[in-house]
Amino acid sequence: MLATKTKARARPRKPKPRQPKPGKPKPRQPKPRQPKPRQPKVWKLRLYVAGQTPKSIRAFSNLKVLCEEHLKGRYQIEVIDLLEHPHMARGDQIVALPTLVIKLPQPVRQIIGDLSNTDRVLVGLALQPVG
Numbered sequence: 001m002l003a004t005k006t007k008a009r010a011r012p013r014k015p016k017p018r019q020p021k022p023g024k025p026k027p028r029q030p031k032p033r034q035p036k037p038r039q040p041k042v043w044k045l046r047l048y049v050a051g052q053t054p055k056s057i058r059a060f061s062n063l064k065v066l067c068e069e070h071l072k073g074r075y076q077i078e079v080i081d082l083l084e085h086p087h088m089a090r091g092d093q094i095v096a097l098p099t100l101v102i103k104l105p106q107p108v109r110q111i112i113g114d115l116s117n118t119d120r121v122l123v124g125l126a127l128q129p130v131g
Contacts, residue, residue, distance in 0.1 A: 044103040059098040
């Protein structure tokens with residue numbers, strides 16, 4: 001049998017961090033950028049109602065006023081009457097009426113009621129910060 005000698009390999013050295021010379025200012029680190037909240041081009045809103053009830057009519061008119069004030073032509077409202085199309089409630093998991101479903105921008109959100117609480121609706125549409 002032949003015996004072979006193996007040499008132990010030396011570990012590679014880790015480079016030492018550079019120390020700034022005395023009297024020289026440290027290089028500036030770039031500040032991390034805060035992503036700007038992007039406003040989508042189009043807001044896709046779906047309002048589920050049950051016929052022409054006073055609450056449904058009030059929800060639609062409140063939504064229309066809010067959209068005209070804050071979105072100015074950058075929105076699409078689709079009104080779905082569940083008395084005519086009951087199968088549509090399953091897709092968006094509608095449990096109460098009237099319900100506004102915000103499809104775009106993501107994530108999908110729901111607001112239940114006649115949309116008379118303006119602050120709550122604006123927070124749901126992500127047009128106003130929470131608080």
